[in-house]
Amino acid sequence: MNKCENHIYIIFGATGDLTKRKLLPALFSLYVQKLLPNKFILLGVSRSQLSDEDFRNKTKSALEGFRETDDLTKIDDFIMNVFYNSIDFDDLNSYKKLKKRINKLQNEYSIESNIIFYLSTPPSLYGTIPVHLSSVGLNNQTDGWKRLIIEKPFGYDYGSAINLKNLLLESWEEEQIYRIDHYLGKETVQNLLVTRFSNGIFEPLWNRNFIHHVEITSAESIGVEQRGGYYDTSGALRDMVQNHLMQIVGLVGMEPPSSLEPVAIRNEILKVLQSIRRFTEEDVKQNCIRGQYLSAKIKDEIVAGYREEKGVRQNTYSETFIALKLYIDNWRWGKVPFYIRTGKRLPLRVTEIVIHFKETPHFLFSYNKSHNQCNQLVIRIQPDEGVLLNIGMKIPGSGFEVQNVNMDFHYSDLTSLRIPSAYERLLYDAIKGDSTLFARTDEVLESWKILAPIIDCWKNGNDIPLYGYPAGTWGPLIADELIEGKNMKWRYPCRNLSNDGIYCEL
Numbered sequence: 001m002n003k004c005e006n007h008i009y010i011i012f013g014a015t016g017d018l019t020k021r022k023l024l025p026a027l028f029s030l031y032v033q034k035l036l037p038n039k040f041i042l043l044g045v046s047r048s049q050l051s052d053e054d055f056r057n058k059t060k061s062a063l064e065g066f067r068e069t070d071d072l073t074k075i076d077d078f079i080m081n082v083f084y085n086s087i088d089f090d091d092l093n094s095y096k097k098l099k100k101r102i103n104k105l106q107n108e109y110s111i112e113s114n115i116i117f118y119l120s121t122p123p124s125l126y127g128t129i130p131v132h133l134s135s136v137g138l139n140n141q142t143d144g145w146k147r148l149i150i151e152k153p154f155g156y157d158y159g160s161a162i163n164l165k166n167l168l169l170e171s172w173e174e175e176q177i178y179r180i181d182h183y184l185g186k187e188t189v190q191n192l193l194v195t196r197f198s199n200g201i202f203e204p205l206w207n208r209n210f211i212h213h214v215e216i217t218s219a220e221s222i223g224v225e226q227r228g229g230y231y232d233t234s235g236a237l238r239d240m241v242q243n244h245l246m247q248i249v250g251l252v253g254m255e256p257p258s259s260l261e262p263v264a265i266r267n268e269i270l271k272v273l274q275s276i277r278r279f280t281e282e283d284v285k286q287n288c289i290r291g292q293y294l295s296a297k298i299k300d301e302i303v304a305g306y307r308e309e310k311g312v313r314q315n316t317y318s319e320t321f322i323a324l325k326l327y328i329d330n331w332r333w334g335k336v337p338f339y340i341r342t343g344k345r346l347p348l349r350v351t352e353i354v355i356h357f358k359e360t361p362h363f364l365f366s367y368n369k370s371h372n373q374c375n376q377l378v379i380r381i382q383p384d385e386g387v388l389l390n391i392g393m394k395i396p397g398s399g400f401e402v403q404n405v406n407m408d409f410h411y412s413d414l415t416s417l418r419i420p421s422a423y424e425r426l427l428y429d430a431i432k433g434d435s436t437l438f439a440r441t442d443e444v445l446e447s448w449k450i451l452a453p454i455i456d457c458w459k460n461g462n463d464i465p466l467y468g469y470p471a472g473t474w475g476p477l478i479a480d481e482l483i484e485g486k487n488m489k490w491r492y493p494c495r496n497l498s499n500d501g502i503y504c505e506l
């Protein structure tokens, strides 16, 4: 456990976009940092008929596009470890041939029988591939470990997630399965644990007595780009909330774990998810706003509306924006609302957590207009990773006028340190056998269970509107009304942008 041992790294879906954009650069970066073991082979597996040479060239051009120039010389060395094997995913014989190829590589390069299988394929293959691998004995750990890394989505809803779980657990042990949620690989998401549990000053305040509400925003300025086909079957709830944002809620809301062991942390996250109040139909109507972006002009350029995007159905009701209010019904969080929003084609790319503390019990001072009497702790996940504490300070001069100021830490100030990419961190952890930052089956299922009523209500119609918002705005205006309380509103991370979203039903 937690050692970096010689192994073969097999990527199913090796010619896909994720492999090119994330997996290859992450593995190469580990290689450059000498974090890969002495003996390491990367075997790309996909439907396309390619030779080792072809795949090496593809790898090379992917890496050249993503690395700084001074690393270019190392690419040629790296690709000498790269091989390719084409496959028919549905044909058992193909897996027998794959096994032979693996054995041949192991013998030729004297590599132990440790293997990582990374499924970077369409989710429809998440059952097929592991079952076929086990049919040919490639799940067998007697001669070396075998690990299965699966990309999201883990199922399409609660029922399909259960089916997938049952199918996988028929032939694989839970400990062999690494469900990747790349948000957990982000340095600043992990820093949440450190912020909370390495500082004596926050934990005593981290509860219903001092916190008024919690806000979690994950905004993207891009649209669905080339992924319209996938996204239209998913929507923002499945794409972002079920996995990334629920894990963040878990980390913000959890009790201190007894240790940093994977089981201790995952147990605490699970308890938070189990405590989230179940949505009734009425809650879905009141506390859950969905939207879809409309064509608009952004910086002199007309961008397409969601329904005009390639691969998207013309009259689709898939949401590209969602804002939710939820409650964690336990002693720590009783009656503290958690507001969550995510969307595509919002004004900028930003993910942040804002802890809004309660106001002081008695107002001694006069406040200028911009003063907010509630302190805020902003944990910026990306970009400009860092932590900001907003506090009141005296304006110099006579009297006691107060103004908000920021104590602001930027990761970029730690100039000597490079922030590893999320995939780099997670791929490395899986190689070491550390599953702390991967989602466990019960967490995944719990998250689907929480969202099931929303999915059902939307599916059944139930008079739940889908609001349009012009691309480049902060989503439907009505989402602002979710946040209750005097002077309470979403934090708009870019100050001079107001929300011009229109209030129309699609």
Ligand code: BG6
Binding pocket: 182, 220, 239, 240, 351
């Ligand atoms: C992915 C979603 O999981 O996360 C994408 O499928 C989304 O739709 C992406 O764009 C966002 O990741 P990040 O790291 O850019 O915030």
